[in-house]
Every structure is written in structure tokens, then in C-alpha cells.
Amino acid sequence: MNIGxxxxxxxxxAKMIRRYEELGIIPKASRSLSGYRQYGDKDVNVLIFVKRAxxxxxxxxDIKQLLSxxxxxxxxxxxxxxxxxxxxQELTQKLTEIxxxxxxxxxxxxxxHGDDRPDCPIIEELNKP
Amino acid sequence: MNIGxxxxxxxxxAKMIRRYEELGIIPKASRSLSGYRQYGDKDVNVLIFVKRAxxxxxxxxDIKQLLSxxxxxxxxxxxxxxxxxxxxQELTQKLTEIxxxxxxxxxxxxxxHGDDRPDCPIIEELNKP
DNA sequence: CATGCACCTTCCCTGCGGGGGAAGGTTTAA
DNA sequence: TTAAACCTTCCCCCGCAGGGAAGGTGCATG
Numbered sequence: 001m002n003i004g005x006x007x008x009x010x011x012x013x014a015k016m017i018r019r020y021e022e023l024g025i026i027p028k029a030s031r032s033l034s035g036y037r038q039y040g041d042k043d044v045n046v047l048i049f050v051k052r053a054x055x056x057x058x059x060x061x062d063i064k065q066l067l068s069x070x071x072x073x074x075x076x077x078x079x080x081x082x083x084x085x086x087x088x089q090e091l092t093q094k095l096t097e098i099x100x101x102x103x104x105x106x107x108x109x110x111x112x113h114g115d116d117r118p119d120c121p122i123i124e125e126l127n128k129p
Numbered sequence: 130m131n132i133g134x135x136x137x138x139x140x141x142x143a144k145m146i147r148r149y150e151e152l153g154i155i156p157k158a159s160r161s162l163s164g165y166r167q168y169g170d171k172d173v174n175v176l177i178f179v180k181r182a183x184x185x186x187x188x189x190x191d192i193k194q195l196l197s198x199x200x201x202x203x204x205x206x207x208x209x210x211x212x213x214x215x216x217x218q219e220l221t222q223k224l225t226e227i228x229x230x231x232x233x234x235x236x237x238x239x240x241x242h243g244d245d246r247p248d249c250p251i252i253e254e255l256n257k258p
Numbered sequence: 259c260a261t262g263c264a265c266c267t268t269c270c271c272t273g274c275g276g277g278g279g280a281a282g283g284t285t286t287a288a
Numbered sequence: 289t290t291a292a293a294c295c296t297t298c299c300c301c302c303g304c305a306g307g308g309a310a311g312g313t314g315c316a317t318g
Contacts, residue, residue, distance in 0.1 A: 002265075002266070003265090003266075004264090004265065004266080013305085013306080014265095014266090015305085015306070015307090016304090016305075016306095018267090018268095019304085019305080032266095032313095034266080034267090034312075034313050034314080035266080035267060035312080035313085036265085036266055036267080036313075036314095037266085037267090045256070048258070049255050049256055052254070052255045052257065053255050054304095055230075056230050056233055056234060056255075057227070057230045057234075059303075059304095060303070060304075061303095066251075066252070066255065069252065070252050070255070070256065072247075073247055074247065075247045075249070075252075076244065076245045076246065076247065077241050077242050077243055077244055077245075077246055077247065077248060077249035077251075077252075078242075078243045078244055078245065080241065080249045080251045080252055081238060081241040081242075081243035081249070081251065082243075084234060084237060084238050084241065084251050085238055087234060088231070088234045088235065088238055091227055091230055091231050091234060092231065094227055095224070095227045095228065095231060098186070098220055098223055098224045098227065099224065101184075101185050101186045101220055102217070102220050102221065102224060104185055105185060105186075105213060105216060105217045105220060106217065108213060109210060109213050109214055109217055112206050112209065112210040112213065113206050113207075113210075114206055114207045114210035114211075115205065115206055115207055116205045116206075116207065117205065117206055118201075118202060118203065118204045118205065118206060119206060120204075120206035120209045120210070122195075122206075122209045122210065122213050123195070123198065123199050123204075123206075123209055125181070126178050126181045126182050126185075126195065126199070127174070127178055127199065128181065129177070131294075131295070132294090132295075133293090133294065133295080142276090142277085143294095143295090144276085144277075144278090145275090145276075145277095147296095147297095148275085148276080161284095161295095163283075163284055163285085163295080163296090164283085164284090164295080164296060165284080165285095165294085165295055165296080166295085166296090183275090188274080188275095189274075189275075190274095
């Protein structure tokens, strides 16, 4: 199958598929005589794996590792878990940061009249020494 | 004051200060005879404003607008609030996404033995059709 | 058989918000 | 005078994605 059909099946952009190949996320596709990338059903699975991992927020670096563990039948689940736990920690960190931002923003928005007058607690907060 | 001192006072990188100037976030600094950027105390305040807004997760685009509202004494607080509310919505959106990811990740990590065996619910989840 | 159109190829530019470092000029203190 | 600390511009890189140009290919239709 050509890249367009693969893109269709995986709901990924053809551009992204080429990029993933370039980044070494997926193996280099074989080519037709005219240079078109040729794919099989396996490739659909690989890309869906990548897509699911992306949806969980894994970085490309992590996904590379996860893919190699996936392919490696002698992997230990501890290796997989270690990647997942690192990501878990990063996500938790981000969550905390966003919660802190939101706490402040919610407070500021709540206290801003939002009328025609210039007085504004949001501006005041940003202007604090 | 030179850029280094300003960077010191604002705890920002001199590189970032130049970049902010280039992006039009802050006005172009006047130059000494030898071409060094010259700053005054006002600039400290501007950069601290930018820094605080960054800490709240505002985009550079938003910060540009917030700065111009800050400078504009005939602003309406409604204009400020509108920017803040848009950002509030985006942050809430991000929060929800991360919470959803974390929910799955937490579950997967919890169910993965993390031992020497290859069987792993994390890999299985990513491999799902 | 030719022409058009959808598809494919590579290449470079854009965005965000930074960071690193080279190559060279300036200021200041020893 | 010389060394160091500072400044300048310039281009490179990261992650992750998208846009679009310029040109080759595959296939149905007239």
C-alpha cells in the first residue's frame, strides 16, 4: 500500500509518517520502482502503537524505546514500567504547574470587574514588585 | 545599565531579553556609543511583568497585548479580562487532557508487575487495535 | 495515445519558547 | 599592555507539527 492509504488507515498525516521514518521511529519503508514508499499491514499496527503512545503524551524518545521493547520478546516489564513511571512523574509535574497557574488565573478573573474602567486586578498582579 | 545587569535584576537570561526585543515584546533599547544596549529602571518593571505573565502560562502573543493594555491608561478591564479568560479556558483544556492521560498511565503503571517477565499491560494497551 | 488529475517525492519555511556557541568588538582593572 | 568580563551579531539545535513549492508517477477518461 502507498503512504496515502496507510495514512487513511491510521488516521495519521502522510507527512507525519514520513517524519516518523526520518526520525527513526519507524523503519525505512521499502520503495516501489518509482520511489513510492510501500507498506504492509504490520506498518498499520506500528503506527497505531505510536499514535496511542502520543495520545498518552509520551515523547518521541520514549516511543522509540517503547517500540523497541514491544518488538523485543525478551524484554522485562520492569523496563517498560520504568519509562511509564518517568512519564507519569513528568505528567504529574505538569499537572501541578497548570493547577497552580489556574488557581491564580481563576482568582484574578473572578476579581476583575470586566467593565469599561481601567482598574484591573490582573494587570495589578502582573505589575507587582 | 547594560543588559547583564538588567538580566541580573530580573533573573532573566540576557539572551531572552534580546529575543524579547526582537519579538517586539519590549521596546528596542537605546544604545551606547559602542552599541551596547542601555536600560533604565523602567525596563526592570517591564521585564518582571513579562516574567510574571510567563509564569502564569500566557503566550508571548497574549503578553504583547497585556503589555499594551498595561501601558494604555484608557484601557477597559474587560479587555484584560477577555485575554485572561481565553487563557483560563486553554489552561482548563490542557488540565483536562493531562488528567485523562494520567488516569490511564496511573492505571497502567499500577497493573504492570515491573518484573523480569515480558508480559506487560502497558505494551498491551499501546498495541490494542 | 494523450491529457488531466490524484498521488507521490524531496526540500525548505513557519510556529512556540527557549538554549548553545562562535567570532569579534569594548570596557575595566591589574 | 594585557587579560577578563562583558557586549555584539549570527547561525545552529531541541520537540512536534503543519504549509506549500516544484517536480515525478499511475491510472482513467476522452
